[in-house]
Amino acid sequence: MVVGAGPAGLSLALQLAEGGAQVELIDASERFSRQFRGDALMPSGLEALARMGLLPLLEHLPQRPLEGWSVWLERQRLFQVAEPLGSLHPCRLVPQQSLLEALLERALRYPTLRWRPGQAVRRLLRCDGHISGVELSNGEALQADLVIGCDGRGSLLRQQAGIPLRHSGSSLELLWFALPGPIPSDCVWGFQTLVAGGRIGSACLNALGDLQLAWLLEPQDSAESLTPQEWAERLAALAPEPLAHLLQERGERLSAPVRFKVQVGMAERWQQPGLLLLGDAAHPMSPVRAQGINLALRDSLVAAELLLERSSDLDGAAQAIEQRRRAEVRQMQQLQQAEARQGHWLGHQRILRKGLIRGRAITGPLAQRVWTNRQGPLRDGRWNALAGANLQP
Numbered sequence: 001m002v003v004g005a006g007p008a009g010l011s012l013a014l015q016l017a018e019g020g021a022q023v024e025l026i027d028a029s030e031r032f033s034r035q036f037r038g039d040a041l042m043p044s045g046l047e048a049l050a051r052m053g054l055l056p057l058l059e060h061l062p063q064r065p066l067e068g069w070s071v072w073l074e075r076q077r078l079f080q081v082a083e084p085l086g087s088l089h090p091c092r093l094v095p096q097q098s099l100l101e102a103l104l105e106r107a108l109r110y111p112t113l114r115w116r117p118g119q120a121v122r123r124l125l126r127c128d129g130h131i132s133g134v135e136l137s138n139g140e141a142l143q144a145d146l147v148i149g150c151d152g153r154g155s156l157l158r159q160q161a162g163i164p165l166r167h168s169g170s171s172l173e174l175l176w177f178a179l180p181g182p183i184p185s186d187c188v189w190g191f192q193t194l195v196a197g198g199r200i201g202s203a204c205l206n207a208l209g210d211l212q213l214a215w216l217l218e219p220q221d222s223a224e225s226l227t228p229q230e231w232a233e234r235l236a237a238l239a240p241e242p243l244a245h246l247l248q249e250r251g252e253r254l255s256a257p258v259r260f261k262v263q264v265g266m267a268e269r270w271q272q273p274g275l276l277l278l279g280d281a282a283h284p285m286s287p288v289r290a291q292g293i294n295l296a297l298r299d300s301l302v303a304a305e306l307l308l309e310r311s312s313d314l315d316g317a318a319q320a321i322e323q324r325r326r327a328e329v330r331q332m333q334q335l336q337q338a339e340a341r342q343g344h345w346l347g348h349q350r351i352l353r354k355g356l357i358r359g360r361a362i363t364g365p366l367a368q369r370v371w372t373n374r375q376g377p378l379r380d381g382r383w384n385a386l387a388g389a390n391l392q393p
Helices: 007-018 043-052 096-107 156-160 228-236 243-249 288-309 314-347 350-358 360-374 376-380
Strands: 023-027 068-073 076-082 113-117 121-127 130-136 141-143 147-149 165-167 172-179 191-196 199-205 211-217 258-262 265-267 275-277
Touching: 007 023, 007 043, 007 096, 007 113, 007 288, 043 288, 043 376, 068 350, 076 350, 076 360, 096 113, 121 156, 130 147, 147 156, 156 275, 191 314, 199 228, 199 314, 211 228, 228 243, 265 314, 275 314, 288 314, 288 376, 314 360, 314 376, 350 360, 360 376
Parallel strands: 023 113, 068 191, 147 275
Antiparallel strands: 068 076, 121 130, 130 141, 165 265, 172 211, 172 258, 191 199, 199 211
């Protein structure tokens, strides 16, 4: 039984059904539409999809390659780097809703999969100290040999199982905004990190061509109620031209902010008898380099392989899955935290920012080289984390 039809849950249910296993897939929502789902597939996520045999599926979905990455200080470019940064494939932007719908369509071809949309889980069921299933919000009890929790960072199943989440790093809060397209091609290139006046934000065209923006809240910030135009002016103060002008000109069309609390952590255990946690339920990630969706896909690949291989000992398989996946997840969280710390430090060092910009003929290439050298694992994953897995050029 898989609870949660996000990237981890859906891709896992599909692989298990393909392998002939009986699978119940449960999700509290009936639709996949939700604003600001992660849609950046890094080479690590593409590698997982390739191993699942699902890479051709992407060719039929709306998408676009990410052009590259740039860092802007006080509205002036320090450096920019074009994709694919030494990887075999560039980062690809695919609407997560489209990906999930395609995965579900494929999964429903298999008679061994039962899809239960719009059915929330109320609690875990236990028998002789072993988790034996779930009770739905309508009171229906469902039995299962193994309950797999893919129900996100606020996982009810993790809480019901009494598994603590060990937080790492300080929590952050982001505001997400969207500005409907079309967006002129000269306004934004790739993913732009914007640091100015002690504030940090970002700008990027999403897979559908809308402009997605982020604003990092400081601890002292109050929950101000600003108009779209007022938020657009604040974002414009971080942005270079002609993006700043576009924000000011179209400010009234900016979406209301969606608040997102970033809590990075790791479940003390990913499993106990009858239960396995995967994806954000086991290890909530920060948004840095879109690790959430990519690690979820890698979790599900390893989980499917081991669960199908060891179907007679599912608890043993769950333990092996945790052992195989923990090291990569821990490394990615450490790298994310290092990136976030550096960005926060730079955002609060005005004299340093000014110096970097004044000397950017020298500091720009140096900063670019240092930044690029750090990106390898965040893009490609931990070496040999997927034993034998590799995308071919």
